[in-house]
Amino acid sequence: MMNDDRLLIKPGEAPKDRYKIDTSDGAQRAIEEEDGISFLDMPSEEELSLDGVRLIEPLLYRHPILSQICKPCEFPLGDDVMMTTMRIWKCLRHYQKNWKSGVVYYLTAPQIGVPIRVFSIRVWKKHFMTLANPEIMESAGVNGSVEEGCLSLVLDKKVKGGTRTSHFSTKINRAAGIKFRGIDVRSQEQISGWLWDLEAIWFQHALDHLDGKMIVDQATRTERTFNRELLRRLDRERRKRKL
Ligand SMILES: [Zn+2]
Numbered sequence: 667m668m669n670d671d672r673l674l675i676k677p678g679e680a681p682k683d684r685y686k687i688d689t690s691d692g693a694q695r696a697i698e699e700e701d702g703i704s705f706l707d708m709p710s711e712e713e714l715s716l717d718g719v720r721l722i723e724p725l726l727y728r729h730p731i732l733s734q735i736c737k738p739c740e741f742p743l744g745d746d747v748m749m750t751t752m753r754i755w756k757c758l759r760h761y762q763k764n765w766k767s768g769v770v771y772y773l774t775a776p777q778i779g780v781p782i783r784v785f786s787i788r789v790w791k792k793h794f795m796t797l798a799n800p801e802i803m804e805s806a807g808v809n810g811s812v813e814e815g816c817l818s819l820v821l822d823k824k825v826k827g828g829t830r831t832s833h834f835s836t837k838i839n840r841a842a843g844i845k846f847r848g849i850d851v852r853s854q855e856q857i858s859g860w861l862w863d864l865e866a867i868w869f870q871h872a873l874d875h876l877d878g879k880m881i882v883d884q885a886t887r888t889e890r891t892f893n894r895e896l897l898r899r900l901d902r903e904r905r906k907r908k909l
Contacts, residue, residue: 719749719756722778724817726904727834727897732818733878736781739798742854750780751796751851758786758794761817767831770817772868774875777818784851785872789865797848800873803858807842812867814838814881821899834893834900836885840870 725732739747754773761770774785786796819834844866847858861869871881882890882897890897 716752716756716759719752721756721760722753724777725779727819727882727900729904731776731779731781732880734776734781735878736776736783736876738783741849743798743849743851747784747798747851750775750782750784753778754786767829772872773817774872776875783876787868787872796851798851800846800848802844803847804845805841805843808839809842809867810837810839812837812864814871816881819882819900821903832896834882834896836881836889838881838884840867842866844869
C-alpha cells in the first residue's frame with residue numbers, strides 16, 4: 667500500500683495514475699492500476715456467468731426512454747438493479763469482444779431500456795465502475811477538447827468484407843475534474859472520489875443520460891445539420907428494430 671501523503675488528491679491536480687475512494691465505512695482506499703481492485707470491478711468471466719442474461723442492443727437516438735429523467739434506486743439495491751447491471755455488463759462485454767469499430771467506455775441503464783439511475787463507466791484503463799444514484803459533488807476546471815461518441819448514436823452496417831460504422835460525435839465543454847458520489851452496485855457501499863480527464867468526461871456523459879440528455883442535444887445547430895443524414899438513418903433504423 668502507499669503511504670498517506672500519496673493518497674491526497676487535490677482539485678487541480680490530475681492524478682492520472684492514482685485515485686482515492688472513500689467508502690461508507692469511513693475507510694479510505696487508494697487504488698493504483700496494478701493493485702487488485704476489490705470492489706469496483708466488473709466481475710470476471712469466472713466469477714459470474716452472463717450466459718443466461720439477455721443481450722439488449724442499445725436503444726437508438728429518439729427512443730422516448732432516452733429523453734426521460736431516470737428514477738433513483740432505492741437502498742438497499744433490489745434485484746431489478748442487479749438484473750439491469752448484469753444486462754449492462756452483458757452489453758459491454760459483447761462490444762468489448764465483438765466490436766471492431768471502437769471502444770466502449772460507458773453504458774447506462776436507460777440505453778438498455780430501463781429508466782433507473784445506474785451506469786457503468788470504464789476507469790483505471792480496463793475496469794468498470796458501476797454506480798447507482800451517481801452524483802457530482804464538486805467540479806474543477808473546464809475541458810472542451812474531448813470528442814465524445816455514444817452507443818445510441820452508432821450505426822453499424824454490414825458491407826462487403828466487414829462492417830461500416832457511422833457515428834455522431836462532438837466536443838462538449840465539461841468539467842475537467844469531478845468529485846463523484848454513488849452506490850457501488852457490487853458492494854452496495856456508498857463511495858466517492860475524484861475523476862479526471864477522460865474518466866471525468868465519461869462520468870458526465872453517462873450522468874447526462876440519466877437526466878434524459880444526449881450529446882446530440884448539446885451539439886451546435888451546424889453539427890446537427892452536418893449530420894442530418896446520419897440522424898435520419900438512425901431514426902429509420904430505430905423504427906426498423908421496432909425500438
Ligand atoms: Zn451516450
